[in-house]
Amino acid sequence: xxxxxxxxxxxxxxxxxxxxxxxxxxxxxxxxxxxxxxxxxxxxxxxxxxxxxxxxxxxxxxxxxxxxxxxxxxxxxxxxxxxxxxxxxxxxxxxxxxxxxxxxxxxxxxxxxxxxxxxxxxxxxxxxxxxxxxxxxxxxxxxxxxxxxxxxxxxxxxxxxxxxxxxxxxxxxxxxxxxxxxxxxxxxxxxxxxxxxxxxxxxxxxxxxxxxxxxxxxxxxxxxxxxxxxxxxxxxxxxxxxxxxxxxxxxxxxxxxxxxxxxxxxxxxxxxxxxxxxxxxxxxxxxxxxxxxxxxxxxxxxxxxxxxxxxxxxxx
Amino acid sequence: xxxxxxxxxxxxxxxxxxxxxxxxxxxxxxxxxxxxxxxxxxxxxxxxxxxxxxxxxxxxxxxxxxxxxxxxxxxxxxxxxxxxxxxxxxxxxxxxxxxxxxxxxxxxxxxxxxxxxxxxxxxxxxxxxxxxxxxxxxxxxxxxxxxxxxxxxxxxxxxxxxxxxxxxxxxxxxxxxxxxxxxxxxxxxxxxxxxxxxxxxxxxxxxxxxxxxxxxxxxxxxxxxxxxxxxxxxxxxxxxxxxxxxxxxxxxxxxxxxxxxxxxxxxxxxxxxxxxxxxxxxxxxxxxxxxxxxxxxxxxxxxxxxxxxxxxxxxxxxxxxxxxxxxxxxxxxxxxxxxxxxxxxxxxxxxxxxxxxxxxxxxxxxxxxxxxxxxxxxxxxxxxxxxxxxxxxxxxxxxxxxxxxxxxxxxxxxxxxxxxxxxxxxxxxxxxxxxxxxxxxxxxxxxxxxxxxxxxxxxxxxxxxxxxxxxxxxxxxxxxxxxxxxxxxxxxxxxxxxxxxxxxxxxxxxxxxxxxxxxxxxxxxxxxxxxxxxxxxxxxxxxxxxxxxxxxxxxxxxxxxxx
Numbered sequence: 010x011x012x013x014x015x016x017x018x019x020x021x022x023x024x025x026x027x028x029x030x031x032x033x034x035x036x037x038x039x040x041x042x043x044x045x046x047x048x049x050x051x052x053x054x055x056x057x058x059x060x061x062x063x064x065x066x067x068x069x070x071x072x073x074x075x076x077x078x079x080x081x082x083x084x085x086x087x088x089x090x091x092x093x094x095x096x097x098x099x100x101x102x103x104x105x106x107x108x109x110x111x112x113x114x115x116x117x118x119x120x121x122x123x124x125x126x127x128x129x130x131x132x133x134x135x136x137x138x139x140x141x142x143x144x145x146x147x148x149x150x151x152x153x154x155x156x157x158x159x160x161x162x163x164x165x166x167x168x169x170x171x172x173x174x175x176x177x178x179x180x181x182x183x184x185x186x187x188x189x190x191x192x193x194x195x196x197x198x199x200x201x202x203x204x205x206x207x208x209x210x211x212x213x214x215x216x217x218x219x220x221x222x223x224x225x226x227x228x229x230x231x232x233x234x235x236x237x238x239x240x241x242x243x244x245x246x247x248x249x250x251x252x253x254x255x256x257x258x259x260x261x262x263x264x265x266x267x268x269x270x271x272x273x274x275x276x277x278x279x280x281x282x283x284x285x286x287x288x289x290x291x292x293x294x295x296x297x298x299x300x301x302x303x304x305x306x307x308x309x310x311x312x313x314x315x316x317x318x319x320x321x322x323x324x325x
Numbered sequence: 326x327x328x329x330x331x332x333x334x335x336x337x338x339x340x341x342x343x344x345x346x347x348x349x350x351x352x353x354x355x356x357x358x359x360x361x362x363x364x365x366x367x368x369x370x371x372x373x374x375x376x377x378x379x380x381x382x383x384x385x386x387x388x389x390x391x392x393x394x395x396x397x398x399x400x401x402x403x404x405x406x407x408x409x410x411x412x413x414x415x416x417x418x419x420x421x422x423x424x425x426x427x428x429x430x431x432x433x434x435x436x437x438x439x440x441x442x443x444x445x446x447x448x449x450x451x452x453x454x455x456x457x458x459x460x461x462x463x464x465x466x467x468x469x470x471x472x473x474x475x476x477x478x479x480x481x482x483x484x485x486x487x488x489x490x491x492x493x494x495x496x497x498x499x500x501x502x503x504x505x506x507x508x509x510x511x512x513x514x515x516x517x518x519x520x521x522x523x524x525x526x527x528x529x530x531x532x533x534x535x536x537x538x539x540x541x542x543x544x545x546x547x548x549x550x551x552x553x554x555x556x557x558x559x560x561x562x563x564x565x566x567x568x569x570x571x572x573x574x575x576x577x578x579x580x581x582x583x584x585x586x587x588x589x590x591x592x593x594x595x596x597x598x599x600x601x602x603x604x605x606x607x608x609x610x611x612x613x614x615x616x617x618x619x620x621x622x623x624x625x626x627x628x629x630x631x632x633x634x635x636x637x638x639x640x641x642x643x644x645x646x647x648x649x650x651x652x653x654x655x656x657x658x659x660x661x662x663x664x665x666x667x668x669x670x671x672x673x674x675x676x677x678x679x680x681x682x683x684x685x686x687x688x689x690x691x692x693x694x695x696x697x698x699x700x701x702x703x704x705x706x707x708x709x710x711x712x713x714x715x716x717x718x719x720x721x722x723x724x725x726x727x728x729x730x731x732x733x734x735x736x737x738x739x740x741x742x743x744x745x746x747x748x749x750x751x752x753x754x755x756x757x758x759x760x761x762x763x764x765x766x767x768x769x770x771x772x773x774x775x776x777x778x779x780x781x782x783x784x785x786x787x788x789x790x791x792x793x794x795x796x797x798x799x800x801x802x803x804x805x806x807x808x809x810x811x812x813x814x815x816x817x818x819x820x821x822x823x824x825x826x827x828x829x830x831x832x833x834x835x836x837x838x839x840x841x842x843x844x845x846x847x848x849x850x851x852x853x854x855x856x857x858x859x860x861x862x863x864x865x866x867x868x869x870x871x872x873x874x875x876x877x878x879x880x881x882x883x884x885x886x887x888x
Binding site for chain 1: 343681684685686709710713714716717718720721722725726727728729730731739740743744786789793
């Protein structure tokens with residue numbers, strides 16, 4: 010190819026135009042799996058965000074509950090009150106559909122916040138380890154190795170237990186959500202730190218980093234302004250897959266009874282409550298929250314898998 | 326004339342992309358006769374390698390043969406099934422790739438790989454295969470084949486590896502070998518040996534060779550027939566002597582003219598005028614804005630005194646257990662005001678390490694660097710920041726030297742912003758000016774680096790380097806990743822800048838003809854040591870060291886070229 014001066018249109022395409030023109034969006038349009046996953050995830054996330062507008066009742070408002078409505082099967086009128094509920098009610102007469110919507114809010118909030126926490130921590134430590142090397146690198150990566158020898162759910166339970174021990178009893182229920190975020194986030198930072206460190210080592214050797222050093226930029230400016238934007242795509246991929254895992258981790262913890270309290274039920278709490286009724290015939294109390302969790306985790310996970318393939322064609 | 330062993334007729338290769346059908350090879354036709362070496366030359370992206378890959382049946386997935394025919398010994402091979410094509414590949418047609426390191430499997434010994442390949446194609450016993458393998462190693466002049474047989478690829482040097490790859494290609498007694506840039510990754514001295522070997526083999530075994538290269542010197546030295554490709558099409562076909570001495574097509578003419586001549590020193594590099602137009606740029610304006618550079622106190626802007634760099638080879642807890650590799654060994658030279666000082670040497674001789682130490686990108690393990698009388702090696706961090714403003718560097722690889730996530734505007738503006746050289750509202754104007762001066766349009770500022778070709782990226786690099794108005798510019802192989810036509814443009818820009826702005830330059834290259842055109846004085850490096858420093862003309866006319874003489878002899882001879 011000859012080195013012609015660029016004869017580009019003087020109009021600079023807008024950000025939106027660029028995004029729609031990008032190879033990623035092109036690949037997205039051609040992948041049915043990605044489209045279906047994205048649509049399912051979007052519906053679930055949006056309905057959780059707008060739960061107060063969508064849900065027929067507010068399950069947290071005791072005045073709206075009627076104990077007489079307890080154990081109403083889905084799509085059938087209650088024997089005493091004659092009320093019908095789309096997905097039935099639980100033992101206290103709470104509308105299952107509404108509790109799912111509100112429960113999903115908590116699950117998603119914990120998931121997003123935990124991943125965000127893990128990403129920030131992982132990027133920070135990974136950049137330090139990769140850029141400076143030496144003892145900082147050894148220290149951070151050995152800490153990561155040690156943490157990897159414990160199953161992450163165990164780490165999360167450990168952190169949860171310690172946090173519960175040091176918070177005053179009256180604040181426990183309020184603090185529970187934040188402790189969950191901390192516990193899941195802390196058990197998850199290792200993989201981000203490892204990927205970021207590896208990518209940083211590669212980028213550090215490239216000449217644009219040398220050029221920035223020659224200009225006189227400080228290490229932190231180089232790490233944040235030059236290296237970070239170039240290593241974000243693998244981080245994004247892991248974060249998406251981690252989101253699904255974090256939602257499941259939260260559900261697991263809540264299912265084990267160490268997560269979200271019954272006053273602020275997440276999907277995991279609902280499943281825990283529901284499993285007690287499974288064998289007495291009230292299957293819907295367990296079934297619908299479990300399906301929602303499955304759909305949420307699966308769609309986010311598939312989206313993450315697709316993103317990984319699309320951003321890294323060599324893995325296909 | 327003998328029958329051709331391989332004929333390519335009207336070959337067109339197409340790749341469907343989302344922007345439509347792209348045809349990297351269009352209607353290519355050429356023949357190879359037994360024992361003949363046909364050079365295929367052209368710039369990157371001209372479709373040379375793609376043609377070779379189509380012949381071997383190694384087109385990467387979306388690419389496909391759209392039309393045309395390939396005949397091997399009277400048999401059409403382009404429409405064969407996968408299995409039959411595989412039998413031909415590595416059988417009738419052998420391959421030699423650019424990088425000898427990646428074309429050998431690092432986990433098997435050379436012997437195992439040879440024996441496996443021989444047994445795959447010829448029905449012989451294990452013992453006989455081993456004998457053949459040893460004979461082949463001997464054939465490609467590998468000393469002591471019996472010992473080498475049981476060694477692994479990493480125990481071989483680059484040139485030796487490429488010999489092994491050639492031996493592998495010969496295993497199946499092919500009638501044609503496709504050699505895709507076989508010597509590009511090698512040093513000049515090794516390159517000459519490998520090319521001689523290929524020539525000898527073609528003559529003796531009557532194998533036809535397709536030699537794909539971008540290097541006119543290789544063509545002139547090695548080939549009998551040459552095919553010149555431009556933009557996917559063959560523009561000229563003929564005997565090497567005739568094409569080189571009397572090129573018919575305009576593109577061939579300008580391509581030959583653009584090859585730097587080792588014999589004479591020209592004021593400017595001739596450019597490839599065909600196709601792209603020459604971009605004009607206005608150095609004079611830049612010179613007007615340029616802060617008057619103070620001449621240095623001693624007349625010597627940079628003095629390097631016995632600098633040494635050691636890299637850790639084996640790490641250990643106790644310092645006395647560690648072993649080091651001396652990359653640069655007590656190198657001493659100085660560069661006068663406004664001078665272009667060249668550093669030449671083979672790969673691994675320590676040229677780039679010297680450059681990086683001067684640029685404070687690497688710490689010095691011994692010796693002193695003085696810039697305008699100030700000792701760089703003893704500076705405080707604040708003083709180093711001031712020093713870095715006065716030096717800038719242009720890197721070899723235009724693809725890794727620009728941050729892919731930053732717009733060109735931010736890349737060029739970064740030094741201005743960092744050093745607060747201009748009020749914020751004037752920065753964008755200065756960036757436009759700088760881009761103008763290196764021959765890029767204004768729209769370039771809003772784009773990302775991946776939208777530019779290698780040559781254009783190198784222009785962006787130059788614009789960034791000029792932003793701080795440096796007194797000293799380090800060019801580390803600035804054109805070795807570029808095509809010859811683009812090389813000429815970039816070197817001309819550097820020459821003009823040097824002339825108009827009175828820049829002092831350290832110019833590193835392994836390409837001696839280029840060094841002769843660019844530099845006032847030249848230092849020759851060998852294994853970390855600076856063995857000779859001379860005025861350029863003296864060095865080329867009367868080298869003192871044997872090593873320098875050897876390097877000069879290996880320069881590609883284009884004596885028969887016109888112009």
